Amino acid sequence: MPKRFNITLCDGPSCMHKNSKEIVAAIEAQLKKHELSDHVGINLSGCLGMCARGPVMIINPGYSIYGDFTEKDIPEIIEQHIKKNKPIARFIIDEDHLYNRFFRVFGDVNFFGKQMRIALRNCGIIDPENIDDYISLRGYEALAKVLTDIAPEKVIGQIKKSGLRGRGGAGFPTGIKWELTAREKSDEKFVICNADEGDPGAFMDRSAIEGDPHTIVEGMAIAGYAIGAQKGIVYIRAEYPLAVKRIKKAIADARKEGFLGQNILGTGFSFDIEVRLGAGAFVCGEETALMLSIEGHRGMPRPRPPFPSVSGLFGRPTLINNVETLANIPVIILDGAQWFSSLGTEKSKGTKVFALAGKIKNTGLVEVPMGTTLRQIIYNIGGGIPGDKQFKAVQTGGPSGGCLSEEYLDTKIDYESLAAAGSIMGSGGMIVIDEDSCMVNIAKFFLEFTQNESCGKCTPCREGTKRMLEILTRITEGKGSQEDIDKLLRLGNMIKKASLCGLGQSAPNPVLSTIKNFRAEYEEHVRDKRCRAGVCRHLLVYEITDKCVGCSACKKACPAEAISGALKQKHLIDVNKCVKCGACFKICKFGAIKKS
Amino acid sequence: MIVSDDRKISELKNFMREAKSKEHPDSQLISILHKTQELYGYLDQEVMSEIAKEMSIPTAHIWGVATFYHYFNLKPTGKHVISVCLGTACYVKGAEEILNSIRQELKIDFGQTSEDKLFTLQEARCLGACGLAPVIMIDDKIYGSLTPKKALEIIKSYRK
Numbered sequence: 001m002p003k004r005f006n007i008t009l010c011d012g013p014s015c016m017h018k019n020s021k022e023i024v025a026a027i028e029a030q031l032k033k034h035e036l037s038d039h040v041g042i043n044l045s046g047c048l049g050m051c052a053r054g055p056v057m058i059i060n061p062g063y064s065i066y067g068d069f070t071e072k073d074i075p076e077i078i079e080q081h082i083k084k085n086k087p088i089a090r091f092i093i094d095e096d097h098l099y100n101r102f103f104r105v106f107g108d109v110n111f112f113g114k115q116m117r118i119a120l121r122n123c124g125i126i127d128p129e130n131i132d133d134y135i136s137l138r139g140y141e142a143l144a145k146v147l148t149d150i151a152p153e154k155v156i157g158q159i160k161k162s163g164l165r166g167r168g169g170a171g172f173p174t175g176i177k178w179e180l181t182a183r184e185k186s187d188e189k190f191v192i193c194n195a196d197e198g199d200p201g202a203f204m205d206r207s208a209i210e211g212d213p214h215t216i217v218e219g220m221a222i223a224g225y226a227i228g229a230q231k232g233i234v235y236i237r238a239e240y241p242l243a244v245k246r247i248k249k250a251i252a253d254a255r256k257e258g259f260l261g262q263n264i265l266g267t268g269f270s271f272d273i274e275v276r277l278g279a280g281a282f283v284c285g286e287e288t289a290l291m292l293s294i295e296g297h298r299g300m301p302r303p304r305p306p307f308p309s310v311s312g313l314f315g316r317p318t319l320i321n322n323v324e325t326l327a328n329i330p331v332i333i334l335d336g337a338q339w340f341s342s343l344g345t346e347k348s349k350g351t352k353v354f355a356l357a358g359k360i361k362n363t364g365l366v367e368v369p370m371g372t373t374l375r376q377i378i379y380n381i382g383g384g385i386p387g388d389k390q391f392k393a394v395q396t397g398g399p400s401g402g403c404l405s406e407e408y409l410d411t412k413i414d415y416e417s418l419a420a421a422g423s424i425m426g427s428g429g430m431i432v433i434d435e436d437s438c439m440v441n442i443a444k445f446f447l448e449f450t451q452n453e454s455c456g457k458c459t460p461c462r463e464g465t466k467r468m469l470e471i472l473t474r475i476t477e478g479k480g481s482q483e484d485i486d487k488l489l490r491l492g493n494m495i496k497k498a499s500l501c502g503l504g505q506s507a508p509n510p511v512l513s514t515i516k517n518f519r520a521e522y523e524e525h526v527r528d529k530r531c532r533a534g535v536c537r538h539l540l541v542y543e544i545t546d547k548c549v550g551c552s553a554c555k556k557a558c559p560a561e562a563i564s565g566a567l568k569q570k571h572l573i574d575v576n577k578c579v580k581c582g583a584c585f586k587i588c589k590f591g592a593i594k595k596s
Numbered sequence: 597m598i599v600s601d602d603r604k605i606s607e608l609k610n611f612m613r614e615a616k617s618k619e620h621p622d623s624q625l626i627s628i629l630h631k632t633q634e635l636y637g638y639l640d641q642e643v644m645s646e647i648a649k650e651m652s653i654p655t656a657h658i659w660g661v662a663t664f665y666h667y668f669n670l671k672p673t674g675k676h677v678i679s680v681c682l683g684t685a686c687y688v689k690g691a692e693e694i695l696n697s698i699r700q701e702l703k704i705d706f707g708q709t710s711e712d713k714l715f716t717l718q719e720a721r722c723l724g725a726c727g728l729a730p731v732i733m734i735d736d737k738i739y740g741s742l743t744p745k746k747a748l749e750i751i752k753s754y755r756k
Contacts, residue, residue, distance in 0.1 A: 201684030203724035238630065238667050240724060241736065277630055279665030282721065296625035297657075298664040314620060357685035357726035364727050395684065431684045445687055449721065455664075 003041040005082055006136040008058045011044040015054040019071060020044075023055055026071040030078040040082060041132070053093055060136040067093045114381050116343070117367045118351045119167075119327035123211030128246050131253040134214040140259050142333035143218050146225055147267040150333075155226040156182060159329070161337035163349030168194060168285070168322035169397065169426045170502070171348070171415040177319060180309040182227040184317035189229035191220050192313065192320045194290060195236035195243070198282040199398030200449060202429035204353045205323040207365050209236070209243040212327070213250035217273060219326030221260065222333065224271040227319050232273035235290055239280065248275055282399075282453035286501045287320045289455070300455045301501035322427070324353055344370030348414030358395075358431035361386050368413070375409040378432055389434040393517070397426025399446045399453075400506030402513025403439060422513045424506070438535035439518040440525050444472040446510035450503060461504030464495040468511060477538040480526040489515060537580050540595045544571050547592035554584035554593065604635045605646065612650045622653060625661055629668055638669035666721075673716040674709040676754055679733040683722030686730040694730050695719075697744035701751060714755065 007027065011020055024042065031037045053067035064087045066077065073091065080086045117123075126133035134140070146155050160175025181189065193216055197205040209216060220232040234247055251273050254260045262270045276294050283289050284299040291313045293299035312318025328350060332340045341349045348370040354377065357363045361383030368377060374394055378384065385391055393403040402423035404411065411421050418425050433442065451465040468491050474480045492508030499505045515522055524530045531539040544554070550568040562578045565571030573584070585593045611631045615624035628651070632643055639662050648655040662668050680695045702710045702717060709716045725731045728740025732747060739750050 197724070198721070200682070200687075200722035201726055202722070203726055206724040239720070277627065278667075279626055279630070280667035280721075281665050293626065294623060295620070296623040296661065298660055300664075314623075355726060357729060358688045363685075363729070398684070429684065431688060433688055437688050442688075445684070453721075 003132055003136075004039040006041040006043065006060045006132070008043045008060070010054065010056040015056060018055045020055050022071045023057075023074060026074040027078065030075050031082070034078065034083055036078070036082055041136075056093070059087070061138050061141065062087065063137070065093045066091045114372075114376065115367050116351050116369050118331050119215075119324045119353055120208060120211065120365065120367050121331070122215065123207060123365075126212065128211055128213055129249055131214060131250070131257060134212070138334060139214055139330075140218055140254075142330035143221050143225075143259060144265055145333055146222055147265055147269055152182065152226045152228065155222065155333070158332060158337040159226070162332045162340040163337075163344075163347075164325065164328055164332060164340070165348065165415065166322060167324035167328075167352065167427065169400065169424065171425060174321065174325055177309065177321070178223065178226055180307070181229075181317050181319040184310060186317050188231070188314075188316045189227060190313045190316055190318040191223045191227065191229045191232040192290070192294070192318060193220055193232065193234045193236075193326055194285065194287070194320055194322050195234055195240075195247075196278045196285045196290060197237060197240075197323075197427065198285050198453075199400075199427055199429045201355065201357055201395075201431045202398055202427050203355045204365060204428045206237075206240050206243050207355075208323050208327055208353070209240075209247050213243075213247045214254065215327045215330060216247065216323060217250050217254050217260065219321075219329035220273060221264070221271050222329050223319055223321065223326065225269055227317075229319065230270050230272070232271060233294060233313070234273060234275045235278060235284075235294060236275060237280070238277040244275065244277065251275065281455075282449075283455045283501070283503050286503060289501070290320065291318065298455070300457045301503075303500060324428070345412060345414045345417075347416055352413060352425065352428060354396075354428045354430040356382050356430050356432070359385050359389065359434040359436070360432040370414045371412045373410050373412055374404070377413070377430070378409070382432070385432065385434050389436065391432070392435050392437065393433040393439065393442075393514075395423075395431040395433060395442070395510070396429065397424040397506075397509070398429045399450045400424060400502065400509055401426045401429075402509045403433070403442065403517060404513070405517040408517075422516055424509070436533055436535075438476075438531050438533040439514045439521045440472065440476055440531070441533075441535045443511045443514040444469070444476055447472060447507070450507040454503065454507070458498075458500040458504060460495045460498040461500070461507060464491055464499075465504070465507050467491060468495070468508065472511070475522065475525050476531075476536040478525070478529040478536070482523075482526055484526060485515060485519070485522050488512075534595060537582070540580050540582075541575065542573050542578060542580065542582075542585060543594045543596070544573055545592050545594050546570065547590050549590055549592070551589070553587050553589070557583040557587040559583060605643075608632060608635060608643070608646070609650060612647065616651065621651065625651070625653060625658065626665070629658075629662060629665075633668060638672050640672075669716075671707075672709070674713050676714060676734055677716045677718060678751070679718045679720035679723070681720045681723045681725070681729070681731045681733070683720075683726060683729075685726035686722075689729040691730040693744050694732065694742055694747050697748055698732075698751065701748055715751070 031040055056067045058065050069091050080088050122137055156175055156178045164174040165171040195205050236244055260272050278284050281299050284293045286301045287308055289299035289301045308318040308320055343350050351367050351369050353367045356366055366381050393405055395403045404421055404423050408421045411417050415425050447469045451469050454461045454465055456462045471484050471488055488511055492512045495508050496505050529539055548570040552567055555563040560577050560579045562574045563571050585595055615621055632639055644658050645655055648658055682691050702715055704710050704717050706717055706719050723733055725738050730742050731738055731740045
């Protein structure tokens with residue numbers, strides 16, 4: 001049976017001293033008296049840190065923090081708050097909150113203190129497999145509120161007013177998307193949650209679903225109500241087995257509790273959700289490809305219009321939102337569009353989750369208000385680069401995004417500023433790159449990815465990326481010419497303009513942005529045949545230094561017989577025979593081989 | 597004959613019958629292929645022909661779908677499947693070196709199975725465990741913060 005209330009009582013040493021044990025006994029006795037024992041859960045927590053105001057207890061839902069009371073006050077608290085649902089103001093600790101309700105949960109640890117968690121508000125706090133935990137933190141309250149109090153067009157009005165934009169990368173205003181789908185007349189409509197998180201280096205959606213799956217369920221149900229859909233589909237990567245398991249459980253539990261299914265909460269609104277697995281195709285994150293994949297076809301994009309809002313899944317009007325977008329919906333409903341739109345910059349409201357990875361001390365998920373600078377994320381939250389290495393670039397937006405150099409570190413994060421700098425917001429991957437990486441090689445890495453994932457339908461993307469990859473490979477092998485750089489630029493701009501879908505239109509971005517910001521490295525590769533990071537194997541020169549003791553280990557390891565020298569005498573590498581495999585470098589125990 | 601394995605084929609047929617009872621049965625094709633791979637470890641041509649018959653979907657269409665998605669194996673895999681993550685975070689943290697050491701150790705390339713049928717090597721495009729980069733996944737288990745040496749030790753432990 002779900003509990004209507006949860007009481008969390010601080011059981012820290014200080015509160016214990018103020019009779020927390022007796023208080024628990026008093027609460028239990030009062031609940032018994034009012035026959036409420038089955039409806040109220042009681043938990044003891046570790047020290048909540050408000051020792052000065054002890055004893056302290058928190059009553060959820062509503063997050064009412066009670067302090068400075070004694071066991072004699074318990075009958076009144078149970079009678080008023082639990083029975084009549086009227087919190088007693090004189091006991092409630094109500095101090096200024098820095099960040100509305102979200103700051104309360106996370107302490108002021110530096111890593112969290114500079115963040116602001118809205119989409120991830122429950123991640124790490126609730127048991128994701130327990131619906132009661134979610135409900136105790138105002139879960140499904142937003143759904144109940146819209147179903148009973150707010151007309152669908154007003155819900156859309158609020159989302160529009162909030163300024164929320166799609167978090168999948170393109171940044172289309174969510175409210176307008178909802179409005180366009182709501183406007184269509186049809187006997188059947190769909191809400192799709194796009195959880196096909198395919199960007200290498202991005203794991204926001206995975207964590208959001210694994211940590212708080214009910215938020216997605218609630219967001220989808222609210223969207224369904226607003227646009228007049230009765231069916232929802234979560235399209236999720238098969239590579240995320242735990243996330244799949246948890247979203248399935250959340251849907252089943254929500255159905256059991258009456259938040260999904262027929263006649264939700266007795267309001268006459270019906271909505272249900274099905275889970276469909278992707279099968280490892282990056283292009284299926286593109287909305288028209290995604291829908292074809294759900295229909296059981298090869299996921300190859302089609303031209304738009306018609307847009308999904310007009311003719312989507314099975315030809316019906318369809319709303320497609322990304323995981324993070326949906327996670328923001330319940331908050332906008334509960335805390336108001338106005339509050340939400342007070343966060344962020346002029347055109348980008350709210351927060352954005354980033355998956356911070358690569359050469360950075362604190363890897364992990366961070367959620368920051370829009371308008372935070374790249375520098376703040378990398379150095380304040382991320383803790384900078386490990387091992388005294390030099391910062392070289394930050395890559396945002398995955399294979400569709402770009403690499404920004406140091407001069408862009410003070411760029412504010414919002415859709416427009418990142419685009420102006422030559423990258424994109426993207427879905428939230430943020431990879432920090434240090435001096436040990438070669439930018440030409442990084443560009444080649446991304447292009448290999450998009451080339452491999454190109455569905456092959458349109459020529460610019462299918463053939464163009466292949467040619468670009470050939471040129472880049474040539475450059476990293478030391479066979480490039482000055483002309484190749486211009487060719488890359490020309491080809492890249494052409495592919496951007498002529499491709500059918502977002503994949504092709506953005507595939508050249510990593511190459512174009514690295515040429516723009518790191519042109520010197522390209523020039524070094526083609527002119528001097530040199531790779532300053534020492535990554536491009538073919539451009540390396542191996543040399544044996546005076547540290548050599550003549551053990552001949554390298555001579556034996558060399559597959560090309562390029563090393564000569566007598567035992568116990570300094571050896572020599574024949575650069576003309578050397579195939580630059582690095583075998584000698586790896587085997588040398590004396591650090592006598594230098595690569596440059 | 598792979599389809600003569602009664603238990604597996606009857607489980608698959610039950611799954612397809614259930615799929616057919618739903619709205620838009622053709623749209624269940626990818627779910628059916630997932631189920632097939634779960635049962636057999638890969639998508640066998642004979643089994644795909646059975647699916648074509650049962651679901652009244654052209655074999656060519658099924659083949660088209662099966663080859664489009666990387667997740668589906670078209671050849672039998674070894675006892676353990678090693679996926680080396682080549683996502684960006686792993687890449688900048690040295691995934692290539694890990695990959696090369698595994699390649700050398702098992703003497704196989706992507707998509708191949710070792711001679712003793714113990715390991716199949718696959719590339720993965722981001723396993724979403726970027727905080728632990730570089731990572732590999734063996735079957736369903738993730739191993740993170742690897743060095744080439746650590747990776748080989750882990751593989752050795754599967755040999756026992």
